[in-house]
Amino acid sequence: MSQQNKNEWPLWEVFIRSKAGLDHKHAGSLHAADAQMAIENARDVYTRRMEGVSIWVVESKHIRASDPGEAASLYEPATDKIYRHPTFYDLPDEVKYM
């Protein structure tokens, strides 16, 4: 994320729900003076072809991201717990609907 330039409108991240029942998904970012303008600009920039039914915007400076350099240790606890997956368990073929 770029450092905020003094004269620039703040940068916002845009999330769009493409249809009812689905999650909001990151669509991209844009500059706007405030949240209201960010939503209106997001409408014009990211939903010109009915790509969305709901828009979230959040100022980019509020996003905290994990460090890809630490990915190995961050996700390590999950790698050796294959018993969290259903395929770990050996059941006789006669058992149905499980």
Add this chain to the structure above:
Amino acid sequence: MTVHSFQEHFDSLIDREIAIEPKDWMPDNYRKTLIRQISQHAHSEIIGMLPEGNWITRAPSLRRKAVLLAKVQDEAGHGLYLYSAAETLGISRDEMYDQLHTGKAKYSSIFNYPTLTWADIGAIGWLVDGAAIMNQVPLCRTSYGPYARAMVRVCKEESFHQRQGFEIMLTLSKGTEVQRKMAQDAFNRWWWPSLMMFGPPDAESPHTEQSVRWRIKRFTNDELRQKFVDVTTEQAKVLGLDMPDPEIKWNEERGHYDFGKINWDEFWNVVKGNGPCNKQRLEARNKAWNEGQWVRDAAMAYAAKKKNKAAEAA
């Protein structure tokens, strides 16, 4: 990790076709090259609105006008997607604007040609957007994640651009004799600059090898240019227009059309700022930017005022 192992990790991601994301380590040169390429692309989308904007108020029907407006609005969107992709690499929007406005940054030379008649709008959609699509489709799989995602969006929107242009050309070429001549004239003027859009010949394009390795570029300039010549020559037959190049000839052995020599002196001359409209384009951009300053300031002042009010009320 040492720089060496960072580099190894980066190379292995590239080799395995895994996307590079903003917070990943990347070589300085990769970052620099991408910033240059993405911002130049963004500038091209923005400047590209100017020659077409010239005809919005004079479109021959309400339908054509609505379509052209929608197309030009898309180009603004493309510029914005790309600027924000470039920003993830650590350059600010204002810095990029400044590079464009001072003439330090380049944009596609094709937009330094004038749009003299309505048929030019047809020729631009058909040829210029057509060439852009050919350049851009491979970039949907480029190595830098935000760039690739922006290109997916862009490419989805481009195909209507080319089709509306071809439709204009088709209508004119099947119209009166004057209209047919107008279409042919526009074709003649836009053909060669469109071929130049793919950039200098491979032999003179020093960045190609590194960029192909980084998957910033997926085909060479000459490969894409040949593909464009092949498909466009066939499309021109549907329009019943003559190819602007007398040397166009099917080469059975190569399985491609041979074509005449491109005037690279003209290309470099336009790149250096001496095209028919370079000055006009930059002036229009600077004017829009400078005259919009008070709007940007007012919006910031208003946002600050609202924030203060909300704080007082709380």
